[in-house]
Amino acid sequence: MSISVALIGATGYTGLEVARLLSAHPEADLKIATARSDAGQTIAAVHPSLAGRVDITLEELDPARVAAECDVAMCCLPHGASAETVQQLCAAGIRVIDFSADFRLSSLETYETWYKVKHPWPERVGKTVYGLPEFFADEIATADLVANPGCYPTSAILPLAPLAKAGLIETDDVIVDSKSGVSGAGRSLKLGTLYCETNESIAAYSVGTHRHGPEIEDLVGRIGGSQPQVIFTPHLTPMSRGILSTIYVRPKAGSGEDAVKAITQCWRDCYGEQPFVNVVDHLPATAHVAGTNYVQMSARASGNRVVLLSAIDNLAKGASGAAIQNMNVMFGIDQQLGLN
Structure with a gap:
């Protein structure tokens, strides 16, 4: 072909x-x-x-x-x-x-x-089918139109959706804190993305008003079965590409390491056959996934919450890599072709 x-x-x-x-x-x-x-x-x-x-x-x-x-x-x-x-x-x-x-x-x-x-x-x-093959591959395969996911939402939906669906977390109290490289703002000239404005600086933006917040809520709700309430705060960091999302959730049952084990097992059960989702023991970093279509996810206990960490490349799994993956699914070929 x-x-x-x-x-x-x-x-x-x-x-x-x-x-x-x-x-x-x-x-x-x-x-x-x-x-x-x-x-x-x-x-x-x-x-x-x-x-x-x-x-x-x-x-x-x-x-x-x-x-x-x-x-x-x-x-x-x-x-x-x-x-x-x-x-x-x-x-x-x-x-x-x-x-x-x-x-x-x-x-x-x-x-x-x-x-x-x-x-x-x-x-x-x-x-219109949402372009996350990890959840919607059957619909993508026959679709005439696929909505490629947002970059920040990809980094949040993949960790959160299986846990919401399995009933492991309280979905009315989710905090998503995300850091993105400057390429996420696009290539057109903007004052806030000039070198002198971003170098040696990190800043929050669109606090409470970023358009990816409702996208995260919508998709976690669609997959998980109940509408979540998410506080989403994005930050611009002085790097070219990458997203690290730190997500704070309250487990429904258990706490500490027991909750971490249940969450990790849920991820492994959900994504065991998915080629681009890696559930890891180490703390994910953007350098670990730069230039790839992979997402790395890990969980840690913190008081009465669990901290979920997710790293992707915003231009790959967060955009163009996801589109290639969706194209592969649409035409019935191996999802990994052109992405390894």
Whole structure:
């Protein structure tokens, strides 16, 4: 099998990571890459690290041509703009993996409240499969549209969802404290992500207002069976890539090491057959997963709570690696192809 891929919005960090991963994928090829302002340039002119590895010229989007020449489109556009483009691509008959938040949430009201826009394709909200193969592989396999997960939510949902489903934690009192590398803010110029603003500094942002908070609650609720209450606080750290989430939960029964053992066993039972989730004994760190599609998770006792620790690469398992994994599932090939 040779899967032909279109990359819609190729100039950002997630587009670069998709192109990099596809360049080494044994059963998929990047055939079309689009960009508005950079159309006509080679992708290596925009992303010099791809020189000698990816030989393709950026072009403006033509949904009909994309659908005629490719098997799947990966859409790396901002929310709102993405939904409109995704609707055109789906109407043209191509399967789509969407990187934006436009189709992740169950509720149209929640989306429009948090994202402050009217949804361009409201009929698909709540009717689009969420792209975590660890829980939704069967639905992803037949989907015409997959909502690629958010980076912070991936780092929180994977540790929390099995515990909520198994009834091991109090879901009305969950605290998620996350640290992200600067690439999570995207490639466009912003004052807060300039070198002099981020170097030798760590800062919280969007406290109580970050849009990934409702996504975490939504998906843990969907998988776990009851709506959780999550306090989510993100932080920007002076590194290029990676997310470390420190999550504080109250076990329902038992405490201390007994609770840690029950949580760890629950994870091992849930993820034993999943290739990218590693339940580890050591404390996870972003360096352990940098450039990979893996998540590392561990638990520790602390008073009457248990501390869950989760590390991912925000550009890989948190974005582009997850999209490759979803593509593999959609086309019935090994999830690990192109990701090892």
